[in-house]
Amino acid sequence: QLVALRLIAREPQILRRRLPLLRAQRDQLAAQLRREFPDWRWQTPQGGMCLWIDLGRPIAGPLTRAALRHGVRIEGGSRFGADPGTFEHRLRWPYTQPAEVADEAVRRIAAALDAGLDGADEEPGRPYWVA
Incomplete structure (x- = not known):
């Protein structure tokens, strides 16, 4: 509780530093996604820390696997x-990861789609990036 109290007291300073970083990460991720997945759609959020992407078809479960x-x-x-x-x-x-991590995640998801969604039920290994 004491830590939370100190953070709340510093909220304006924290937000002043954090918001530009989150906006830059959001814009970088959106640009990378637009290049790799031109059919996907989303609205750029004014707040929050995630893009809510419309894949255009019901494949989220197989895609995440x-x-x-x-x-x-x-x-x-x-x-x-x-x-x-x-x-x-x-x-x-989420766009909370550094740009280089998010870019690698986009490349890996593109590779997953290129490989096809068949066999997506196989046992996965340890993840590189966690959202």
């Missing part, structure tokens, strides 16, 4: 819906 096999852990939209299958066409992608 395939991504994990390529060393990236990311959550599909179904994790955030009350009913099974809800938001299966969505992906939640």
Whole structure:
């Protein structure tokens, strides 16, 4: 509680440093995603720390499993819906990682898609990046 109290007291200073960094990371991730996945859609958020991506088809579950096999852990939209299958066409992608980590994650997810989503149920290895 004492740590939280000190952080709250420093909130303006923390936000002054953190917000420009998050905006830059958001913009970098969005640019990389646009290059790799031109069919995916999202609205650039004014706040928060994630892009809520519309994949255009209900593949979030198989895609997240395939991504994990390529060393990236990311959550599909179904994790955030009350009913099974809800938001299966969505992906939640945080932009809290440094640009080089996010860029590598984008490359790995592109490789996962290129490899196909068949076999996405196989046991994954240890992830490189966790969202």
